Amino acid sequence: YLIPILLLILFSSCGSQPEESLTEKSIIPLPREVSNGSGSFQINQSSSIKIEGSGEGIDWIASFLADEIGKASGSTPAVSDGGTIILQRTSGTNYEAYSIDISEESIILSSDGEPGLFYAVQTLLQTLPPEIASNGQLELPVEIPAGKIIDEPEYGYRGSMLDVARHFFSVEDVKHYIDIMARLKYNFFHLHLSDDQGWRIEIKSWPKLTEIGGSTEVGGGEGGFYTQEEYREIVNYAAQRYITVVPEIDMPGHTNAALASYAELNPGVNLANGVLDSLTKLPLDYDMPLVNPQPAELYTGIEVGFSTFATDLPLTYQFVDDVVREIVELTPGPYFHIGGDESHVTEKGDYINFVERAQEIVAKYGKISIGWDEVATTTLRPENIAQYWGDDENALLAVEQGNKVLMSPAKKTYMDMQYDSTTYLGLHWAAYIEVDDAYNWDPANYLEGIEKENILGVETPLWSETITNREEIEYMIFPRIYATAEVAWTPSSMRNFNNFSERLASASKRWDVRGINYYKSPRVNW
Ligand code: TNX
Secondary structure, eight states, X not given: OHHHHHHHHHHHTTSOSOSSOXXXXXXXXXXXXXXXXXEEEEEOTXXXXXXXXXXXXXXXXXXXXXXXXXXXXXXXXXXOTTOXXXXXXXSSSOTTOEEEEEOSSOEEEXXXXXXXXXXXXXXXXXXXXXXXXXXXXXXXXXXEEEEEEEEOOSOSEEEEEEETTTSOOOHHHHHHHHHHHHHTTOOEEEEEOEETTEEOBXXXXXXXXXXXXXXXXXXXXXXXXXXXXXXXHHHHHHHHTTOEEEEEEEESSSOHHHHHHOGGGSOOBOGGGSHHHHXXXXXXXXXXXXXXXXXXXXXXXXXXXXXXXXXXXXXXXXXXXXXXXXXXXXXXXXXXEEEOOOOTTSOHHHHHHHHHHHHHHHHHTTOEEEEEGGGGGSOOOTTOEEEESSOHHHHHHHHHTTOEEEEOOHHHHOTTBOSSTTOSSOBOSSOOOOHHHHHSOOHHHHSTTOOGGGEEEEEEEEOOSSOOSHHHHHHHHTTHHHHHHHHHHSOGGGOOHHHHHHHHHHHHHHHHHHTOOOOOOTXXXX
């Protein structure tokens, strides 16, 4: 009986059975269905990739996969007709859904759309050892356990926002942020491009916006801005990863940087209330034109709600028109975000008038407006979106008008909120948000009267009043950006924090390889 035992030892040491089955792999966001097959597929030095279906996008996805493996292992798979890692574009219209079929002979990544193929690649990469995230430390061959994955997202809009206005971040840092989003199958990147403390995108018809308004940031640093060329580069980088940029120009409040750049956007001084009326005999109701407007001063603090455009100035709307037009020309996606939050010093009627006109301008240039939930107090155009961040009534107002809501509850999704009272960065006006708080909520069950069909999707913002560099960005978003990715992608009936936290611990091995500065939450067994 020694012979069979010897044979068994011999075969099991051949390495054809990987340690973990496919269902034991830690994939985030959790796919809908994972099942095990028998045996495993080996990626080795001679593996190559085959494309079935055509399109520039598929070629790019194939080279993306090849480069990830190549960078990690030193051996870049070729793209060839004989390849056994197969990217297969099928003919339906479910563009984000995908499947992965792993057998001993092949891996077939299949989808009706390029986004689905890209997501399939992201999932596949998560089944590889953590060294897939390294430069050259992945040892080939690697075994991928056989089985099948079938997956599709719960919400069509899965977003994250980066505030580049309070502190400015370089194009390289923004690309790093996009890379993180892409691995988690996010598909909308909201760029908060203007605020009281900074104007961050070149507008050729109003050059002082960046010259003056872009010249500083919170704390008085030198700020910065993206040229139109750089903005295009960001848009393209995101688009290649199936992420659509949503540019935001926040107005009519949060506009101090613009008001500091152009005196003529400020309301003038009414001389009838000043010196002149004591010198002249004008009738009391004389409508004296406002004269001698003064620019606002640059602002580097973190208060909100003190600035407003002059909503009755014709020039204000010329300005909005020029800004929207120039940004729309650079932005292929369907949305333009007009802000609209915390306009505490704009009269209510003026606010309504302004927001409605801004929406018209956005529509004139062919885009759909998104605004923070306050915009629902105005008449929304059909299709326009209210981004819920904390006012339940505003969300209901949007739905009553027949409009959809984008869910960003500050208590769950604001990544600038501290994890707990000891977090060295961040604010806590909405809540302390631990990783399980960010995970344990259901968008379709969060607000009374707001059902799944009223929800466009989920977005997790990073405001940057206290965030100054890449390491600090990482600390605030890892691991919460993983939690929200799963909230947006995986049906809530399938979600469970204990299970998620085990997968997070496993994902953190890749973060270690990448040198990510993440928050080691005590609620996860790392
Ligand atoms: C509220 S949320 C804001 C931002 C701040 C953020 C800080 C929203 C629409 N406005 O201006 O940066 O809180 O957490």
